[in-house]
Amino acid sequence: MTLAANHDAATTAELDARAKAIxxxxxxxxxxxxxxxxxxxxxxxxxxxxxxxxxxxDLDRAWVELETLFSGQWANGxxxxxxxxxxxxxxxxxxxxxxxxxxxxxxxxxxxxxxxxMARAIFERDPQAGAPRMAPLYDKLLAWHxxxxxxxxxxxxxxITHPWESGRDNAPDWDGALKGxxxxxxGPYTRRDTSHVNPDMRPTKRDYDCYITLVxxxxxxxxxxxxxxxxxxxxxxxPTMTFILLRAHRDLKWLGTTLGxxxxxxxxxxxxxxxxxxxxxxxxxxxxxxRDLRSGELAGSPxxxxxxxxxxxxxxxxxxxxLARILSKVTYGVPSYDPExxxxxxxxxxxxxxxxxxxxxxxxxxADAGLTDLATQVRDxxxxxIADHGFAxxxxxxxxxxxxxxxxxxxxxxxxxxxxxxxxKGA
Ligand code: DGY
Numbered sequence: 001m002t003l004a005a006n007h008d009a010a011t012t013a014e015l016d017a018r019a020k021a022i023x024x025x026x027x028x029x030x031x032x033x034x035x036x037x038x039x040x041x042x043x044x045x046x047x048x049x050x051x052x053x054x055x056x057x058d059l060d061r062a063w064v065e066l067e068t069l070f071s072g073q074w075a076n077g078x079x080x081x082x083x084x085x086x087x088x089x090x091x092x093x094x095x096x097x098x099x100x101x102x103x104x105x106x107x108x109x110x111x112x113x114x115x116x117x118m119a120r121a122i123f124e125r126d127p128q129a130g131a132p133r134m135a136p137l138y139d140k141l142l143a144w145h146x147x148x149x150x151x152x153x154x155x156x157x158x159x160i161t162h163p164w165e166s167g168r169d170n171a172p173d174w175d176g177a178l179k180g181x182x183x184x185x186x187g188p189y190t191r192r193d194t195s196h197v198n199p200d201m202r203p204t205k206r207d208y209d210c211y212i213t214l215v216x217x218x219x220x221x222x223x224x225x226x227x228x229x230x231x232x233x234x235x236x237x238x239p240t241m242t243f244i245l246l247r248a249h250r251d252l253k254w255l256g257t258t259l260g261x262x263x264x265x266x267x268x269x270x271x272x273x274x275x276x277x278x279x280x281x282x283x284x285x286x287x288x289x290x291r292d293l294r295s296g297e298l299a300g301s302p303x304x305x306x307x308x309x310x311x312x313x314x315x316x317x318x319x320x321x322x323l324a325r326i327l328s329k330v331t332y333g334v335p336s337y338d339p340e341x342x343x344x345x346x347x348x349x350x351x352x353x354x355x356x357x358x359x360x361x362x363x364x365x366x367a368d369a370g371l372t373d374l375a376t377q378v379r380d381x382x383x384x385x386i387a388d389h390g391f392a393x394x395x396x397x398x399x400x401x402x403x404x405x406x407x408x409x410x411x412x413x414x415x416x417x418x419x420x421x422x423x424x425k426g427a
Pocket of ligand 1: 081092093164169193
């Protein structure tokens with residue numbers, strides 16, 4: 001799909017203005033919510049994308065977003081996946097369920113570390129103005145990346161302790177690992193997400209029982225990583241986390257070198273992840289796959305996480321051919337699960353829909369790898385999707401039907417930072 005021929009400069013300007021208005025509208029003063037209602041707090045990777053989106057028109061506000069995110073960092077270096085700045089009864093599970101947080105009430109898990117990559121992009125827009133903001137942030141990013149190394153990388157690849165940690169909550173990647181979880185003691189609870197959006201676009205009741213059971217488990221461990229490592233029923237090496245962390249290490253190293261730091265420690269992390277990622281290759285399915293670290297089994301799930309390889313600087317001709325095939329099967333790429341796979345569900349969250357921010361990382365990686373035709377196709381699809389169907393959380397790859405939350409922060413951010421023709425001119 002390409003942008004319609006009648007997509008002129010006026011339409012671009014109108015979409016740019018709408019995207020800026022979404023970021024401003026979701027700004028809660030120092031942090032940005034992903035969308036009103038469904039997600040009323042500061043989410044980790046959403047926030048890193050928000051910062052990058054703000055950088056297109058308000059550099060100071062971009063830095064503030066990252067500074068607020070790191071104000072919730074734990075003493076052990078972990079940066080939580082949600083910061084509960086102000087309580088909101090419209091969201092479950094809230095701070096009372098997580099029972100976590102140090103400076104700010106928070107969740108007890110993390111999320112894909114895109115922040116170093118976005119910090120670099122923001123810094124590069126104006127290195128002189130950015131230097132005093134980047135210097136303290138660098139130390140915090142380094143501590144967070146060290147936390148990943150110490151607590152999530154024991155298999156060489158990067159793992160998750162909860163499906164929410166991956167950001168791809170109900171991806172088929174976790175189905176096998178979740179099967180064995182006993183949810184019989186989860187107790188009564190009321191979901192709020194299905195009161196904001198159509199339940200057919202969200203995870204199932206069984207998924208939610210697992211999510212809440214795992215939160216209860218982490219809380220019972222007092223969020224102690226050693227105890228979670230020893231006893232958690234869910235520990236899965238994840239290609240999203242591994243590729244995003246590998247890319248983030250490379251960008252952190254660049255920042256460290258630019259700021260005059262010794263980056264030997266980061267070199268070691270990069271080498272380990274480069275080797276670790278190959279343990280996720282599933283030759284039977286032809287994808288970088290999730291691996292259940294409890295059973296050792298690969299999930300056999302052809303998801304879009306595999307297409308983050310180029311973003312991480314990992315080349316894969318077989319993955320290239322697969323992406324080309326998948327793009328030829330849908331109206332708008334890249335679907336989160338292979339449309340010819342047995343579990344494809346075009347509207348259900350991470351089991352088929354297209355996500356703009358995943359496309360951004362995939363497209364950036366393809367461009368970095370010199371795979372220009374595929375890079376252009378992914379960016380054009382994303383631009384056409386947003387121009388034709390708005391700034392939703394995610395979309396059907398078959399016909400572009402918008403799904404999940406509306407007026408979504410990261411969709412606005414990827415428009416401003418990458419998909420908009422005006423961003424392409426500046427690129
Ligand atoms: C949710 O509540 O659906 C989120 O994805 C958790 O981070």
